[in-house]
Amino acid sequence: MPVALSGNQIREKFLQFFESKGHKRLPSASLIPEDPTVLLTIAGMLPFKPVFMGKQAAPAPRATTSQKCVRTNDIENVGRTARHHTFFEMLGNFSFGDYFKREAIAWAWELVTVVYALPADRLWVSVYEDDGEAFGLWQEVAGLPPHRIRKMGAESNFWESGPTGPCGPCSEIYYDFHPERGEVEIDLDDDSRFLEIYNLVFMQLNRDSQGNLSELPRKNIDTGLGLERMAQVLQGVPNNYETDLLLPIIARAAELAGKDYFQLSEADKVSFKIVGDHTRAVVHLIADGVKPGNEGREYVLRRLVRRLVRRGRQAGIAGAFTQKTAAVAIDLMGGAYPNLIERRSAIMTMLGNEEAAFLRTLENGEKLLADILGRSRGTVSGEDAFTLFDTYGFPLELTIEAAAERGLAVDLKEYEAKMQEQRERAKRAAKTTDLTGGVDLTGVPATEFVGYQGLTAQARVLGILNDGKAYGSANAGAEVLILLTHSPFYAEGGGQVSDRGYLTNEAQDLFVIIEDVQKQGEIFLHKGKIQQGQLKAGEVVICRVDLVSRRLLQAHHTATHLLHAALRKVLGEEVQQQGSLVAYDRLRFDFNSPRALTPQDIAQIEQMVNTWVMEGRPVGAEVMPIAKAKELGALAFFGDKYGEQVRVIGVPGVSIEFCGGTHASNTIEIGPFKIVSESGIAAGVRRIEAVAGVALLGYMRTREQVTNALSSEFKVPVEQIPQRVAAIVGEAKQAIKQVDSLKSALATARSEALMSEVEQYGEFRVLVGHMGDTEPEPLKAAAEHLLTRLGEGAVVLGSAPAADKVSLVAAFSPRAIGMGLDAGKFIGPIAQIAGGGGGGRPNIAQAGGKQPEKLKAALDQAFAKLYDTFNE
Structure with missing residues (x-):
């Protein structure tokens, strides 16, 4: 009988055994591999890959390790099967040109049958179909009869490090949990009976770029014994999870x-x-x-x-x-x-x-996820999946997993489209280091910003750029980048968007709209569209900043300083600005906070800012030495770099900050201030969006239009809209529940008609049927009902709820599962016939497809597979 060993004992006995055979015990390598092409250490041999490739000297002729590994390629199977893991330990013995097949096979057999005392009559072996040497050695060294040595193809028994390089056949040892089933028609891939515990790789060949194989001058051994798997065997438990390791x-x-x-x-x-x-x-x-x-x-x-x-x-x-x-x-x-x-x-x-x-963020995300899954029919939209990821940090994999638990698929194509839209937005938002398209600006003087002093200035045109080239002039209709000696236009920076305005000349026959201003180094690039006349390099132009736009920016920028001060008073002085946006129509302010703001917090902050606004406090701007600014307590953030002279914005008794933006001269110019949203955007970082002054009129006008429309539609006063909406939502939810309940009841009733099609195979009953246009949830309810009626057996149902949709469900009884059936694994290949896929638990699983015309073929294949299973 096997020796009952703890996981630690199994590991130690393995390492001690190979030390006794002259192997050097080496510590586990890090999960962060040295190989830059691999994300994580996924196998025991990975740390020795440079040795096997001939790029590094061997640490010893023979080595043994217990290597920690992490793999996530089969993460959906973790916890659902007996032996899938993300983290596992691989026990290995390695020969770097020292010993080869005979010793590897002899020691592996000694280890499992003597050290671990596994009964020899419970062990089977696989070898590569062309490896006659290994086939003979297993008989000679281990005394295995030929019928317990299975020849298998390259897919399972030929190891490769890649398309080229060292490779070779391998041989695997399997443990038999059910020898009582006999030794005829054996399938080593039957997970319900066999468990692969030890893999011996005979690295004896090299594959060149043409695919040709040749013998290696030095032949290596690379083996792996799964610690968790051996623990399952030796501890006599049904799965790896119930070993003392987990x-x-x-x-x-x-x-x-x-x-x-x-x-x-x-x-x-x-x-x-x-x-x-x-x-x-x-x-x-x-x-x-x-x-x-x-x-x-x-x-x-x-x-x-x-x-x-x-x-x-x-x-x-x-x-x-x-x-x-x-x-x-x-x-x-x-x-x-x-x-x-x-x-x-x-x-x-x-x-x-x-x-x-x-x-x-999980609680709100889970509520949204539950709502999405509740209203999804067959497929979760890619837009919903993207919202969960973008707003709540839900990885796509979690959404897919949660959806599969409800028998739903996720529209991955739409999800990827949304992700691509986001990437494009990011590209548009990002400013490249060279905004000129490659024009050399060497020798062009820095632009002198004169926008603090006024909104109008005269300047000489130093250059006209378009599509990466410089021009002497440009005519009406052209969109160009304009270089000026002076500029009253604030260039985007510090979170504040640029000014807008126009250029003209003394003759008034030139008119250029300035839409945006960016900085490249100390040079301003004015993005302009020539509406009238001809713009010439060297001429003097009159620059005018749009007054209304500038005042909107000033109001919102000064408001961010007041908001910052209010946050520090309400939440504590540890609050610091993490980012901001000052735009014409709104402001956005990011700050660190260990918690979300309560409605009371928001109300208090709003009141504080509006009080400071109404008090009409002066807003001062002064350039001073940085040392003096720090003495005054001016705040500086985001790791910005400052020169010896800095500009400081101060509101007496409220705020003093380093800032190069444009501001109101008095808080009264800000006008009324309103917080419109507060949310979390990252771990410990919150975001407030707010509107101030004239921009608030546009915000309120939009909401007034919405509320007036709702008031008219519902035929109630504006103040009664919330109650009316709540009542309608309640009625809709109740109606949906009733409809879903009726659909399930109808499907269950309709399913009774299929009982006449039940097939009996010994003690098992099988039913495969078409349920018309039944939707996924009612279809699942019908399958569960029919399985209850059948007792031990299997039910597979299919339906076409829409012109381009197929729904499938498989439900298996406990004894059917005991025969090796797994609904999750069964239904996926069936759904592929109808252009889809899916999965789920061993007892019940759902899938979808897009080709209703192939549903009959899918159901026929399901029946054929079940027929074969129950008639073996």
Whole structure:
């Protein structure tokens, strides 16, 4: 019988065994690989790839390791299958041109049958179909009969490092959980019976750029034994999650949720398994120096933390919990991986911050997600998925996963289109380092800004640019960039958009509209459209800033300073500006804050700003030495660089800040101030949008038009609109519930007519049927109803709810699942026939498609597969 060993004992016995065979024990490499082409360490051999490629000297002729690995390619299967993980440990023994097949096979067999005491009659082996040497060695060295050595193709038994380079056949050892099923018609890919525990790669060949294979001068051995898999076998548990490597973390999570893990259904265990798996992954990633972010491995970490948090909430854990499960994981693995102990504080801090940041937006996001899933029929729109990502930080993968749990797909094409629109907006918003299109501005003097003193100025035209070229003149209709000696136009900067206005000349036969002004270094680039006349390089022009636009900008910019001061008074002096936008129609102000503002906070801030406005406080601007400005307490932010002389804007008793923007001369010029929104935009960063002065009239006019239209439509006074809307929404929700209930009841009733088509195969009953135009949710209800009527067996239903939509559902009984059926894996290939896909749990899964004309073929294939299963 197998020796019952703990996970730590399995690891240590492996390493000790190969040390006894002359191998040098090496520590696990970091999860951040040295290979820049790989995001994370995904295999035990990865740290030795340069050695195998001949680019680096071997650390020893023979080596053995326990390598930590992270993979996310099968993340949707984590927790749902017995042995899929993101984090896992790969035990390996390696030969760098020292020993080869005979020794690798002999030691592998000795390890599993002597050290781990696995019964030889429970072990099967696969070899590459052309590797006669390995086939013979397994008989000679291990004494395996030929029928327990299976020859398999290159897809499963030929290892490659890439399209070129070292490669070779491999041989795998499988453990048989059900030898009572006999040794005839064996399929080693049957996960319900066999588990691959050990893979031996015989790296003996090299593939050149033409695809030709040749023998390597040095032949290597690369092996991998899955620690979690061996623990499952030796500890006699049904899956990797219930080994001592993971169960303590899972049990802690269940305790936090007030539940007994072993009393839960298999479906309810999934979330706890994911918590256990992801906890191990994130503590190791953080310990190895990965930080949460939005790209590369940083995004992998952020995605895992968010998945972990969401699954914990779904499992019933209230509030923050990741530090508690992480503590268990660190204690479990700290002996084997000391850096977990050393980095405990950093792990806890980073994990706590990331969880807190996600929790702040998760609640509202989950409400929106639930609403989206509730109103989606068959497919979640790409626009909704994008909103969840863009506004609430929900990774697309989480939305897809949540949708699949409800039998819904996500319109990925529309989602990508929305993402592309955002990328294009970002490109348009971004200012390149060379706004001239490549024109050399060497020798062009800096533009002298005279817009603080007045809105009109005379200037000489130094250059006219268009499409990356300089011109001596430009005529009416041309859009050009204009270089001037002086400019009253404020160039965009410091969060403030540029002034607008026009150029003319003394003769009044020239008129150029100035739409935008940007800076390249110290030179202003005036984007102009010539409406009349001819603009000539060297001529003198009259520059006029549009008065109304300038006053709108001044009002909004000074208002941001008052808003900043009010925030610091209400929330505390730790509040600092993180970014801003000063535009004609509004202002936007980003600031750090540990919490969202309450309605009371907003009201207090608004009142404070409006009080300062009405008091008519003077607004002063002064250029002074930076040392003096700091002595006065002037605030400077965002890590801006300042010269020895700085411009300071002060409002007596309220605010003093470094600022180069244009401002009102008195707060009374700002006019009424109104906060229109407050939201979170990043971890610990909030955003306020507000409107002031004349711009507020446009804001109020738009809302007045909306409320008047609603008042007319509902035939109620404006003040009664909220009650009327609430009543209509309530009635609509109730009507939708009633309709959905009726649809489900109707589908269930219609499904009774299919009972005459039930096929009996021994103790199992099978029903495959077409349900007309039934929608996805009622179709699922019908399948569940029919399975209850059948007892043990399988139900597959299909429908075409629209001209371009197919809905499919598969429901399998527990004993059918025991025969190897899995609804999630079964329904996907069936849906592909109808131009779609999908998946779900082993007992019930839904899928969709876009080709109703192929629904019959899909159902026929489903029936054929079920027929084969129940007639084996």
